[in-house]
Amino acid sequence: MPVGEPLAWPVVDRDGALLLDAGAVLVGEAERDFLFKHFAPHRGDVERLELTPEGAESANAASAAEAPTTTRDMHLNIGALTGLRPQMGASGAPMHPCRLIGFAPNEALFVTMPYADGRPVAITPGENVEIVAIASQAVYRFVCTVHALSHSPLDYLVLSKPANIRRLRERRSIRVRAQFPVRFGIGEEGSGYDGVALARGISALGLSVSAAWALGRVGERLRVSFQLRSGGNDTTIETTAIIRNVQTETGASTQATLGLELDRLTPAEQMAMKVYVFDRQDDVLYWTGSVR
Structure with missing residues (x-):
């Protein structure tokens, strides 16, 4: 994956999710390193074997591991x-x-x-x-x-x-862990996307993402695109997001975690977000009576 020049082919993750369009430009080695740290980039113009469901589940389980709560x-x-x-x-x-x-x-x-x-x-x-x-x-x-x-x-x-x-x-706000690629474009206006970040968490109206660098300042807007897979349905979300907070990740000189608010979702996109979140929070359904 060359740095500083347009890609001759699209880049996809192990499950086929689009990471970068053909013609996208990696601005530096840090962005390329981020891609290989958090995803499994492949050329999108080359056929390959799909990751088995068992392998996908194992990868997701390993990434979700964290220190136990006391x-x-x-x-x-x-x-x-x-x-x-x-x-x-x-x-x-x-x-x-x-x-x-x-x-x-x-x-x-x-x-x-x-x-x-x-x-x-x-x-x-x-x-x-x-x-x-x-x-x-x-x-x-x-x-x-x-x-x-x-x-x-x-x-x-x-x-x-x-x-x-x-x-x-x-x-x-109900939030759940997530791990899927989020394509981003700098600024509110424009076409196409400049790079890819990794979703870490999702609520009905926002995302927490990790990126190779701070994509903007608090209050600025990004263009974002990502795919939600829930209940056998795939929904593509393409909207703008307001950067609500930016934090530099521990031990990383350039990587950052951003809190994004998605304030321009269509009714269909809002429903897809809620379904995705609640499908992963079925514990809430067990409450009965006045306990909520």
Whole structure:
């Protein structure tokens, strides 16, 4: 891939997603290095074997790995709304509302007894339960073992220290991890695209992307294009984005992470964004009653 001169052919990722059009120009080696670090560039004019679904899933799983969240990281407060369900046969079952009423020095939790149809949920000491808890800034999901059931001075459960903690979403806006190419063009006007960035997160109205360099200043606009694949449907989003924040990545002299707001989406594009996000946040569907 030559630097500083128009490409003679388009460049695609391992799954066929378009990264650069023929005629695009790489402005420097840093941009070329970014492409090979985050994608698997191939010439788009050459036929090749497709990546197997198993290989794609493995690649996505490896990229999603991150440091585990601790109980302290969740910042749970007394009275926090929680949902609980037995882990055995839990797939598709609803969460039952309860509240966090205390902590122990060993990080065990005390929660009120969950009820379903006016009756206590059948729970046995020693079994594992799944918990979804609404903290001050985010929603978390984790697993506990039921240590004991108590009926004085009220019905409550004693749960073990949370394990397998997973952050589900921000309270203000549902966000999910993402990894797909986002083509960008500098400025609001113009045709074609100048380069490609990597989507790191997505909400219904915005993106977090990594780029080989800071693509602009806060408040400036970019042209962006990317493809969303959800539920067997492919939707191409082509719109403009406002740069809301720019951060230099740790350990990288030029790479940057940008927060983009997509403020000119069509109704069809808005729906595609919401479907993509909610397809990856099915945990929210388990909430019942007044717990939301």
